[in-house]
Amino acid sequence: MAEVVLTGVRKSFGPIEVLKGIDLTIDDGDFAVILGPSGCGKTTLLRSIAGLEGITSGSICIGERVVDDVPAAEREIGMVFQTYALFPHLNVYKNIAFGMRMRGEPKARIAEKVDEAAAKLRLTDYLARLPRELSGGQRQRVAIGRALVREPQVFLFDEPLSNLDAELRVDMRLELANLHQSLAATMIYVTHDQVEAMTLGSKIVILDRGVLQQVGSPLEVYYHPGNKFVAGFVGSPRMRFIPATVVASDRRQIKVHADGISPETIVVDADGSRLAAGDAVEIGLRAEDLRADAPAPGHLLLTGTARQVENMGHSSFWYGTLKGTESELIARLDKHLFIRPGVETQFSVDPANVYLFDDEGRSLERHGFRNENLEAQARRA
Ligand SMILES: Nc1ncnc2c1ncn2[C@@H]1O[C@H](COP(=O)(O)OP(=O)(O)OP(=O)(O)O)[C@@H](O)[C@H]1O
Ligand SMILES: [Mg+2]
The missing domain is CATH 2.40.50.100 (RNA polymerase II/Efflux pump adaptor protein, barrel-sandwich hybrid domain)
Known part of the structure; x- marks a missing residue:
């Protein structure tokens, strides 16, 4: 696992600057929750860390390595998207195994990793099912399983629970907290949900219009907001x-x-x-x-x-x-x-x-x- 350090990260789409100089350190093992209004640059920030989006200036370091010139596939990142992005025609096993198969890893190793991830995510009984035969929460767990088998240095989650109903969100919130504990992994997690931010985060990062407003523990930002935006x-x-x-x-x-x-x-x-x-x-x-x-x-x-x-x-x-x-x-x-x-x-x-x-x-x-x-x-x- 690894720390993530952003130094002066800027990102523009054409004339519009979306990230305006982000300096941020996420420690090894942190569960960093990124909170901010719609359009403030949260997804752009995650995609920049993942290497799915090139940054305009600044630098990103994952672990000991500056990754600015490292392609996404080699950044050792596991990303879970809001939309799950599962392959509809592949069963759970094949969905989780997909990346490993593409990389040509040996069959026995794939089986071992998929079984391990499935057990952790309580998907063992569902490995033969297609995504459409699963509940929203189960689909979400498959998406997490796919990130898990990559054994990434850092997990990135982009509003992973926003498509679930209220009760499932609570269940998945607890499961994510358990997963974080058992993996001791560095996680960066985007959400709109106040409760998720307060309960899951070891660190909350508040972003507004591409500018960092405050970084701190949940209670620190709650009781000690640096400005009116954070307070509100x-x-x-x-x-x-x-x-x-x-x-x-x-x-x-x-x-x-x-x-x-x-x-x-x-x-x-x-x-x-x-x-x-x-x-x-x-x-x-x-x-x-x-x-x-x-x-x-x-x-x-x-x-x-x-x-x-x-x-x-x-x-x-x-x-x-x-x-x-x-x-x-x-x-x-x-x-x-x-x-x-x-x-x-x-x-x-x-x-x-x-x-x-x-x-x-x-x-x-x-x-x-x-x-x-x-x-x-x-x-x-
Ligand atoms: N590929 C792109 N081309 C041009 N503008 C973009 C592109 N991607 C994002 N943007 C713009 O950048 C800004 C930040 O977008 P981003 O998706 O990072 O926001 P967000 O904080 O994730 O919002 P939400 O909470 O709604 O998901 C928005 O104004 C958006 O319109
Ligand atoms: Mg977004």
Whole structure:
């Protein structure tokens, strides 16, 4: 297995630059999840690593080897595509064996490798079946089997679960986590799915319009987003933002005022050394941090006007606006609610859960928060 290092990778299609200078190190054994909106360059990035797409400038290193001039077939990559791309007229055995047969490997070795992959992927009973006689999840496992027998240095997955129904996705997610553990392989995995990103990734890589936004552990990017884009993109439902104005600030604290939130001056323990009184900032709030029970002393108070409530069974999502403003709010509440649109609800928020962003969308670093959460993560590891 191997690490993957990208240095200043740029890729243009004609006049359009899709990857704008990517510097990224994926460590040996990492499960790196690439997250970003549609069209941001995720597939292009994977295809560039695989050698299916030539890069315009920069360099890619897999293991010890610079692969810029190495053709795709020799890069020791196993790629699994969203569409599986199985041969419809070949059975499972032949689909998995295809690459090895093309390379003219001995029959006995092929049989051994296919059987081993099939056992790992629970496909042993299906080897004689054609793809159309398989479920979506089984087809997906065949596609993974095909990558597995190559014994690649690195696995690349491009949204491999997006065609599966919700329940199968959960099963396959657990299987992929097991596979990663048992192979200790380096995996690079593209997804739109927040839960997949948070649960599978040892590292999350967030991309927007061809530019890396942040690289970090799942909890790091969740609790410590570097900017507003990452804050809004990681987490489901998404963080909501409320305009505010700086009242006073220093290295230790930022005091802001936001219409619709009391007290009049909100104190956040964050580094405000680059702010001045009067600066525009934005407060970020996550759904789980709005509470509808009796507020604790020192918590912020806000009144929400309901637009809609979704009861999910174990909890409900309340959607509405901050009273007297246009700002959207969202709250996750741990009980059923039956609220008509227009009804007002009182919420409270612990000021430690307030995120702040400057007018360029950069995060204002919160004190005490980072260490606490990252230590919790380290304890679990
Ligand atoms: N062969 C190509 N020729 C021209 N433009 C391309 C080509 N391939 C991709 N693009 C453009 O590059 C951009 C990035 O595409 P890419 O497929 O990498 O996005 P993505 O992040 O994988 O999106 P999605 O989540 O929708 O799969 C898009 O604007 C796309 O239209
Ligand atoms: Mg894509």
